[in-house]
Amino acid sequence: MGSYVGVFGMGVMGQSLALNIASKGYSVSVFNRHGEATKKFMENRVQGHEDRMKLVSDSYDLKSFCDSLETPRKIILMVKAGPVVDAVTDELLPYLESGDIVIDAGNSYYKDTKRRMDYYAEKGINFFGMGVSGGEKGALVGPSIMPSGDKNLYDTYLAKLLTDISAHTADGSPCCDYIGPEGSGQYVKMVHNGIEYGDIQNIDEAYWIMKQLLGMSNAEMADVFESWNNGRLNSFLVEITYKILREKDPETGDDLIDHILDEAAQKGTGMWTAIDGLEMHMPIPTMAEAVFARNLSAIKGQRVEASKVFSEKPAAHIEDKQAFLADLEQAVYANKIIAYAQGFQLLSAASDEHNWDLKLGDIALLWREGCIIRAGFLDRIKSAYSEGKKVVNLILTDEFREEIRAAIPAYRRVVAKAIECGLYIPTMVASLQYFDGYTSEKLEANMCQAQRDWFGAHTFHRDDRPHDESFHHTWEKLD
Ligand SMILES: NC(=O)C1=CN([C@@H]2O[C@H](COP(=O)(O)OP(=O)(O)OC[C@H]3O[C@@H](n4cnc5c(N)ncnc54)[C@H](OP(=O)(O)O)[C@@H]3O)[C@@H](O)[C@H]2O)C=CC1
Ligand SMILES: O=C(CO)[C@H](O)[C@H](O)COP(=O)(O)O
Structure with a gap:
C-alpha cells in the first residue's frame, strides 16, 4: 500500500x-x-x-x-x-x-x-x-x-x-x-503576515522608545517585555522579544542584539498585503508603514550619510519613567488593536470582493495557536465577532471600544514625546492617525475634491444634495 x-x-x-x-x-x-x-x-x-x-x-x-x-x-x-x-x-x-x-x-x-x-x-x-x-x-x-x-x-x-x-x-x-x-487560504495567510509585520514593528518601536528615550539597558527592557507578556500583550512575538534581549553572543559574550545590523529583510507577503490594501482602496496604513519601515532600514548607507548632515536630535527628558512605561504599554496595546482592526477590515473587503464568505471570527481562532501572531488577544477578536452585530470595525465593538478610549490619551503622550525627540516610530504614528481620521466626522477631503474639480473637472458631491448626484463648478473662465 x-x-x-x-x-x-x-x-x-x-x-x-x-x-x-x-x-x-x-x-x-x-x-x-x-x-x-x-x-x-x-x-x-x-x-x-x-x-x-x-x-x-x-x-x-x-x-x-x-x-x-x-x-x-x-x-x-x-x-x-x-x-x-x-x-x-x-x-x-x-x-x-x-x-x-x-x-x-x-x-x-x-x-x-x-x-x-x-x-x-x-x-x-x-x-x-x-x-x-x-x-x-x-x-x-x-x-x-x-x-x-x-x-x-x-x-x-x-x-x-x-x-x-x-x-x-x-x-x-x-x-x-x-x-x-x-486562493482564499493564501490570501488569509498573506493578511496574517501583514499583521505580523505590524505586530513586529509595533514591538520594535516600543524597544526603540525604551532604549532611546528612557536609556534602558537590554536587561531592563527584557523585564518590561516579560511583564507585558504576563498581561494583555501576551503573545509569541513579545515572548521571543524578551528572550532575544537576554541572549548572549557566543563570540563576544556581549548581548547578541547589539551586534545585529539594523537592516530588516523581507520575502514579500507584507508588501503584497500593502499592495492589496491599495488596490482594494482600503486604509491599512499600519501594515503599509511596517513594510516601509523595513525598506527604510535597508538603505543603511544612505541613513548613515544623512545622519551626518542632520545630526541634531532634541534630547529626551522624561521625569517619571514608570509613568511613561505605563503609557507605553497602553500605546503598544492601542496600536495592536488598531492594526488588527485594519487587517480584519481588509479581510472583510476581500471576502465581499471575491465572494469568499470568510468567517472572520473563526479566522481569529485559527491564529490563536501555532502561528507567528499567536496571542490570547485573538480570543477577544473572536468574541467581538460573536457579539451578534455586524462588525464594521473592531475599534467600535463592545469588546474593544472602552479599552481604546482609555488608552488614547497615554498613546498620544508617547507619540508626542517620541516625535518631539526625533524618533522613527511609523506604525505608532500610523495607527494613531488612522484612529483620528477614522473617528472624524469631517475631514479636509472637501478641499481635495475642489482642487480635483478645478484642474481636472473630476466633479464632487454636495452635502445638501443626494449622494448619487455629481457637480462640476466653473472655477475659472477658459479662453
Ligand atoms: N520559513 C518559514 O518560516 C516559513 C516559510 N513558508 C513558506 O514555505 C515555503 C518553503 O519555505 P522554506 O522551507 O522556509 O524554504 P527553504 O529555502 O528552506 O526551502 C526551499 C525549498 O524549495 C525548493 N526549491 C527551490 N527552488 C526550486 C526549484 N527551482 N525546483 C524545485 N525545488 C526548488 C528547495 O529545494 P533545493 O533544496 O533543491 O534547493 C527547498 O526544498 C515558501 O513558500 C515559504 O514562503 C511559510 C511559512 C513559514
Ligand atoms: O510566513 C512566515 C511566517 O508567518 C515566514 O516566516 C515569512 O518568511 C516571514 O516573512 P518575512 O520573511 O517577509 O519577514
Missing part, C-alpha cells in the same frame, strides 16, 4: 511538516529537487527515531515518488514561492492521474493560486492553496493551517490529515479550518 501523502520540498518547512505528519501516524513519502537534502533529512532527522522511520519513505526521482503514493495522490508542495510552484507541478504532471491532489503550502500569491487551480483543473488535477504559519517549529509540532480549494474534496481527502497535524487550542480546537474557494 502506498504512502498516505507526499511532501515535495525538503527545506526548512518541508522537513518539519513531513516529521509532523509521520508523528501523527500517517505514512509520508518525501522528495527534493536535490536528493542530497533528502538523504541528509533521512540520516539526521529520521534515523534513530524508529517510530518515524517506519512511516517516512524517501524517493530520488519523481516517478518513484508519485508511484509511492496511494491514489488519489495527495502531494504537499513546500517549495520556494513563485514560478518554482508552476515548474514543479508541471514536472509532476506526467506521473499524476486525473483526480490527484496537489496542495501548495508555500507563501504563494493568492492570484497565482487561483490561476493554477484553473489551469491544472483542465488537466484533471485538483490544485489547493494552503497558508501555513508557525515557522520551522510550528510546522514540526503543529502550525496554523489555512486551506482553500474544492470544499467536497477537502472534506473527503484533506480535512482529517490537516486538522490532525495542526496546532490545537487549550480547549482542543484545531487551528485548521477550510477557508474558502480559490
Whole structure:
C-alpha cells in the first residue's frame, strides 16, 4: 500500500511538516529537487527515531515518488514561492492521474493560486492553496493551517490529515479550518503576515522608545517585555522579544542584539498585503508603514550619510519613567488593536470582493495557536465577532471600544514625546492617525475634491444634495 501523502520540498518547512505528519501516524513519502537534502533529512532527522522511520519513505526521482503514493495522490508542495510552484507541478504532471491532489503550502500569491487551480483543473488535477504559519517549529509540532480549494474534496481527502497535524487550542480546537474557494487560504495567510509585520514593528518601536528615550539597558527592557507578556500583550512575538534581549553572543559574550545590523529583510507577503490594501482602496496604513519601515532600514548607507548632515536630535527628558512605561504599554496595546482592526477590515473587503464568505471570527481562532501572531488577544477578536452585530470595525465593538478610549490619551503622550525627540516610530504614528481620521466626522477631503474639480473637472458631491448626484463648478473662465 502506498504512502498516505507526499511532501515535495525538503527545506526548512518541508522537513518539519513531513516529521509532523509521520508523528501523527500517517505514512509520508518525501522528495527534493536535490536528493542530497533528502538523504541528509533521512540520516539526521529520521534515523534513530524508529517510530518515524517506519512511516517516512524517501524517493530520488519523481516517478518513484508519485508511484509511492496511494491514489488519489495527495502531494504537499513546500517549495520556494513563485514560478518554482508552476515548474514543479508541471514536472509532476506526467506521473499524476486525473483526480490527484496537489496542495501548495508555500507563501504563494493568492492570484497565482487561483490561476493554477484553473489551469491544472483542465488537466484533471485538483490544485489547493494552503497558508501555513508557525515557522520551522510550528510546522514540526503543529502550525496554523489555512486551506482553500474544492470544499467536497477537502472534506473527503484533506480535512482529517490537516486538522490532525495542526496546532490545537487549550480547549482542543484545531487551528485548521477550510477557508474558502480559490486562493482564499493564501490570501488569509498573506493578511496574517501583514499583521505580523505590524505586530513586529509595533514591538520594535516600543524597544526603540525604551532604549532611546528612557536609556534602558537590554536587561531592563527584557523585564518590561516579560511583564507585558504576563498581561494583555501576551503573545509569541513579545515572548521571543524578551528572550532575544537576554541572549548572549557566543563570540563576544556581549548581548547578541547589539551586534545585529539594523537592516530588516523581507520575502514579500507584507508588501503584497500593502499592495492589496491599495488596490482594494482600503486604509491599512499600519501594515503599509511596517513594510516601509523595513525598506527604510535597508538603505543603511544612505541613513548613515544623512545622519551626518542632520545630526541634531532634541534630547529626551522624561521625569517619571514608570509613568511613561505605563503609557507605553497602553500605546503598544492601542496600536495592536488598531492594526488588527485594519487587517480584519481588509479581510472583510476581500471576502465581499471575491465572494469568499470568510468567517472572520473563526479566522481569529485559527491564529490563536501555532502561528507567528499567536496571542490570547485573538480570543477577544473572536468574541467581538460573536457579539451578534455586524462588525464594521473592531475599534467600535463592545469588546474593544472602552479599552481604546482609555488608552488614547497615554498613546498620544508617547507619540508626542517620541516625535518631539526625533524618533522613527511609523506604525505608532500610523495607527494613531488612522484612529483620528477614522473617528472624524469631517475631514479636509472637501478641499481635495475642489482642487480635483478645478484642474481636472473630476466633479464632487454636495452635502445638501443626494449622494448619487455629481457637480462640476466653473472655477475659472477658459479662453
Ligand atoms: N520559513 C518559514 O518560516 C516559513 C516559510 N513558508 C513558506 O514555505 C515555503 C518553503 O519555505 P522554506 O522551507 O522556509 O524554504 P527553504 O529555502 O528552506 O526551502 C526551499 C525549498 O524549495 C525548493 N526549491 C527551490 N527552488 C526550486 C526549484 N527551482 N525546483 C524545485 N525545488 C526548488 C528547495 O529545494 P533545493 O533544496 O533543491 O534547493 C527547498 O526544498 C515558501 O513558500 C515559504 O514562503 C511559510 C511559512 C513559514
Ligand atoms: O510566513 C512566515 C511566517 O508567518 C515566514 O516566516 C515569512 O518568511 C516571514 O516573512 P518575512 O520573511 O517577509 O519577514
